[in-house]
Amino acid sequence: MTIAKIRVELPAHLRTLARVGTEITLDVTLNAEGRVTPRAILDALEAAYPMLCGTIRDHVTHKRRAFLRFFACAEDWSHESPDVALPDEVRSGKEPFLIIGAIAGG
Amino acid sequence: MSGVRVLVGTRKGAFILTSDGKREKWDVAGPHFGGWELYHLKGSPADPNRLYASQTSGWFGQLIQRSNDAGKTWEPVGNKFVYDGIPGTHQWYDGTPHPWEFKRVWHLEPSLTDPDTVYAGIEDAALFRSTDGGQNWEELSGLRGHGTGPRWSPGAGGMCLHTILLDPTVPGRMFIAISAAGAFRSDDAGKTWLPINKGLNSQFLPDPTAEVGHCVHRIAMHKSRPGVLFMQKHWDVMRSDNAGDSWTEVSGNLPTDFGFVIDVHAHEPETIYVVPIKSDSEHYPIDGKLRVYRSRTGGNEWQELSKGLPQRDCYVNVLRDAMAVDSLDKCGVYFGTTGGQVYCSSDAGDSWTPIVRDLPAVVSVEVQTLP
Numbered sequence: 034m035t036i037a038k039i040r041v042e043l044p045a046h047l048r049t050l051a052r053v054g055t056e057i058t059l060d061v062t063l064n065a066e067g068r069v070t071p072r073a074i075l076d077a078l079e080a081a082y083p084m085l086c087g088t089i090r091d092h093v094t095h096k097r098r099a100f101l102r103f104f105a106c107a108e109d110w111s112h113e114s115p116d117v118a119l120p121d122e123v124r125s126g127k128e129p130f131l132i133i134g135a136i137a138g139g
Numbered sequence: 140m141s142g143v144r145v146l147v148g149t150r151k152g153a154f155i156l157t158s159d160g161k162r163e164k165w166d167v168a169g170p171h172f173g174g175w176e177l178y179h180l181k182g183s184p185a186d187p188n189r190l191y192a193s194q195t196s197g198w199f200g201q202l203i204q205r206s207n208d209a210g211k212t213w214e215p216v217g218n219k220f221v222y223d224g225i226p227g228t229h230q231w232y233d234g235t236p237h238p239w240e241f242k243r244v245w246h247l248e249p250s251l252t253d254p255d256t257v258y259a260g261i262e263d264a265a266l267f268r269s270t271d272g273g274q275n276w277e278e279l280s281g282l283r284g285h286g287t288g289p290r291w292s293p294g295a296g297g298m299c300l301h302t303i304l305l306d307p308t309v310p311g312r313m314f315i316a317i318s319a320a321g322a323f324r325s326d327d328a329g330k331t332w333l334p335i336n337k338g339l340n341s342q343f344l345p346d347p348t349a350e351v352g353h354c355v356h357r358i359a360m361h362k363s364r365p366g367v368l369f370m371q372k373h374w375d376v377m378r379s380d381n382a383g384d385s386w387t388e389v390s391g392n393l394p395t396d397f398g399f400v401i402d403v404h405a406h407e408p409e410t411i412y413v414v415p416i417k418s419d420s421e422h423y424p425i426d427g428k429l430r431v432y433r434s435r436t437g438g439n440e441w442q443e444l445s446k447g448l449p450q451r452d453c454y455v456n457v458l459r460d461a462m463a464v465d466s467l468d469k470c471g472v473y474f475g476t477t478g479g480q481v482y483c484s485s486d487a488g489d490s491w492t493p494i495v496r497d498l499p500a501v502v503s504v505e506v507q508t509l510p
Contacts, residue, residue, distance in 0.1 A: 046174060046199060050215065084215040088199040092219045100198040134198045 035063045039074055040129035044101075047089070047132070051082040056129060068118035071103055071110060074130050089132060104131040142509040143465045144209065145473055146190065147481055148177035151499035153192055154481075155210045162471055162485040165494050171213065172204065179246050179460055179503045182209075186254035187507050191273060193244040193259075201243055203259075203273045216273035220244070220261055223280035229263065230292035239263045239283070246460060246503075248303035258329075260300030264291060264317040266329060279329035282315070287334055287351045294318035294354045294373070301459055302358050306365040314368065314383060319354035322370065324383050335383030339372060356399045357459045361408035369411050369438070371401040371459075376413055378438050389438020394425055400462035404487060405470040409437040412464075412472060412488060414457040423454035431474070433488045447491035448482065455480070460503035467508055475501025 039061040048054065059077040063069055072095070079086045090097050095115065097103070102111040106120045106128050122128035145156040152170025171177075175194045183189040190206040192213070201220065204213040220241050231237035242262040250256035255272040265283050267276045282288075291298060299318055306312035311328040314335075321336040339353045346352075354373035361367065370377040370386065375396050377386040390396035395415045404410035413432050417425045424430060428451065431444040455478035465471040472488050475481045479498040482491045 044198075046196070050199075050202070084202075087201065087218050093221060098198065098200060 035067055036060045037063055037069055037124050038126055039069055039077070039123060040126055041074060041078060042129050042131045044132060044134040046134070047085060050084055050088070053082070057081075058126075063124065064116075064118070066118065067124075068121075069124045070116050070118060071113070071130070072115035074119075075115070100135040102133045102135060104133060105129070141467055143467065143471060144182070144187075144507040144509055145463075145481065145483075145494070146180035146182065146210070146503075146505040146507070147475055147498065147501055148179050148192070148460075148503035149475075149479070149499040149501050150176050153177040153180055153194075153210075154495070154498060156481065156494050160467055162467075162483055167495055168210065170499075171210065175199075175202075176243075177502065178243060179505075180210075181247050181249060181505045182507045183249040183254040183257075184251050185249070187509065189249070189254040189272075191247045191249060191257055193247055195243040201241075203244065203247075205273050217269065217275050220259070220267055220276050221278070222265060222283070223278040224284075226283075227289065229289060229298065232293060234292075236289070239265070242297060245299045245301045246303055248305060251305050251307055258303050258305075258313075260303050260315060262297045262299040263293075264298045264300040264320060266300055266303070266315060268329065281325070281330045282323060282332045285332045287320070290351050291317065291320035292352065302355075304358060304360055304365075304368075306360075307362045308365055312365070312382070314358060314360070316355040316358045316370075318356065319352060319373070321351045321353040322355050322358055322368075322383055335379070336386070337384065338379075338386035338388075339377065340375070340388075341373065343373075357401045359401050359403050359411070361403045364408045367408065367437075369401050369403065371398050371413055373397070373419060376401065376438060389434070391434070391439035391441055393432055393441050394430075398457075399459040400457050400474060402462045402464055402472070404472075405464045405466040406468070407435070407470075410435045410487070411437065412462065413441075414462070414474060416456060422456040427451050427453050429453040429455065429476075431472070431484075431488055431491075444484075444488045444491070446489065447484075453478075458502055461501050463504045463506040465506045465508045471506070473504050473506055475504045477501065 061077045141160040147154040152173040154169035178193040180192040188209045192204040194202040226239035228236035246260040248258040259267040266279045302316040304314040366382045368379040378389045429448045432441040455476035462474040472484045477500040
């Protein structure tokens with residue numbers, strides 16, 4: 034089992050909830066090909082910060098909450114499979130995985 | 140000297156207002172959970188330092204917060220609300236079948252005797268209970284499953300279980316109300332339920348006196364007479380003297396009998412309060428005058444209370460969970476508005492003063508009377 038240190042940025046409200054700063058670093062298990070996936074990142078995030086369970090993805094279905102988006106390397110990964118391999122820059126720690134709240138009105 | 144703690148839920152956070160027994164000078168703490176919708180906060184009758192809060196957001200979903208020190212500090216507890224079994228469908232706005240989907244917790248009702256037991260009324264309407272201080276939640280599925288559930292439909296605000304009353308004298312008896320399904324009673328601590336809507340008349344229904352489908356906005360009771368219930372419905376103020384087996388209209392001389400809140404004087408079981416709202420399509424007071432109405436006869440004869448309340452250009456609403464009473468002498472009455480004001484009367488409604496004026500829109504108000 035290979036572990037990589039992955040940088041993650043949370044939206045403001047979830048930083049407050051988890052009592053963390055702008056960016057956190059998580060130990061994330063890589064897949065069989067040595068790549069990092071959104072699912073693995075979220076699994077690690079929720080294991081480290083259980084109060085975030087249900088706030089990013091549904092408790093049971095693990096479907097991404099509708100008003101949250103996933104970005105990495107200036108690309109939107111929100112509509113990709115949670116098991117998609119993210120860019121190597123995320124795996125290496127050069128780039129963070131961004132969880133962003135939709136900028137809707139109100 | 141005794142005091143009061145007012146728990147205010149708003150669209151952008153929670154506020155805790157405290158005062159001594161005079162209720163003249165107030166400390167305002169908050170916003171707690173700034174930026175989130177706080178649908179409801181309530182304290183445990185068994186331990187007044189134990190508070191529960193429903194914290195919700197369209198972005199991040201539902202959280203439940205618990206405090207053990209009267210709201211100074213909070214910790215998130217369990218937020219997993221999963222319907223028991225296969226949820227099935229209820230009616231949608233257009234009458235078509237629609238799957239049950241959890242959206243938020245509308246109301247938290249701590250047990251009268253155990254600070255770790257708390258009930259949650261949710262949208263889409265269902266009743267949950269935790270017995271471990273909110274860490275884990277289990278549906279009391281006898282409510283949704285008793286047979287009428289597929290005929291429930293949402294009101295304009297969603298299909299919400301917004302009121303939970305625990306009978307302090309009859310073990311196992313509890314009442315709930317749902318928009319827009321009606322009122323229901325359990326006599327076995329929530330295992331089995333029956334609709335208690337006989338006597339309600341809702342003209343918007345194909346059958347105005349149907350068993351379910353009524354948009355009940357709020358029910359209230361006095362702890363000394365739990366068999367007497369008062370109801371503010373989508374039109375009509377109602378009363379039952381037999382634990383909901385039947386209802387009679389007591390709107391009487393109200394200028395309009397549409398509204399959301401209803402509550403009972405702490406020491407006078409026949410004294411009740413409502414805030415009349417112009418109509419179901421105009422959710423503001425008639426003529427821009429914010430008025431509370433009080434009946435000392437359990438309905439039918441109502442007295443206007445307006446001293447200290449704005450009597451012009453006031454177009455706020457008072458939402459269903461936004462009125463409460465304390466048990467001091469004289470009874471204090473409180474309500475919050477969608478304009479962000481929280482008003483207090485320390486003389487049972489004869490006069491009113493604002494505690495705060497500029498909060499975010501108020502969703503709920505609860506009061507703890509402190510020793």
